[in-house]
Amino acid sequence: MARSTFPRDRFDDLSTDSGRVGAHRAENPGLRGWMVFLWAAVLTVVLIAVGIFGTLVASGRISLGGDESIAQPTPTPTVAGVVDTSFSVVVLNGTGQDGLATQLRDQIVAAGWSGDTVVTGDSDSTDFAMTTVYYVRPEDEAAALGLAQAIGGAEIAQNDFLQPADDPNTPDDEAQTRQLVVVIGLDRVPAAPAA
Structure with missing residues (x-):
């Protein structure tokens, strides 16, 4: 190796067997x-x-x-029952028990309906579950509820079940047929006496 012409300094006096001198060591990679x-x-x-x-x-x-932003439940409007005797009423016995339609007719007449506007008959079914008052138009719901309350409680449902057909020539502003249909269910059948 060629001798350097540089002046001697402290690094020239280090021993060569001490390992790496002046090298930067990395951190422990473990x-x-x-x-x-x-x-x-x-x-x-x-x-x-x-x-x-x-x-x-x-x-x-x-x-x-x-x-x-939390949605508040909207209250459902409640309809108050109104006894409206201007409706005709058809009472159908939906059970196999005889005489129930006549008994319910008498109860409806006692509640204020005229005897000639309440008619009775038998339903096609003899196993109708719950006594139900059927009405046609939404505005008839209060009258249906009033009749249901007058007979001691019953379900109400909007349906054109056994409703009379209105004359198509009758103008809308004239009175259409207003009828409620009550189908007596098995909930009105008296319990059999215990033996």
Whole structure:
């Protein structure tokens, strides 16, 4: 090796068998792999949580708005029953028990209906479950409920079941046929006496 012409300094006096001199040593790489894995695991959990939360917000299952965004249940309007004796009433016995239609007719007449506007008959079915008052138009619901209350309670349902056909030539502003149909159910059959 060629001699240098530089002046001598303290580095020229170091022994050659001391290993690497002046080299920068890296950190111990043993812990470095675990730190990378730990940070990757934490980041994965955070990304999954953000994804789930974002999906719930996008689907509307979670709302970010204030209290005004919470849907308040709307109260359902209740109809009060009105005894309207201007309706004609058809009473049909939907059970196999004889005489129930006549008994219920007498009860309806006692509640204020005229005897000639309440007629009786038998239903095609003899196993009708619950006594039901049927009405046709939505505005007849109060009258149906009033009749159901007058006979001691019954279900009501909107249906054109056995309703008379109105004359198509009758103008809408004139009175159409107003009729309620009561089908007596097995809930009105008296219990058999115990033996």
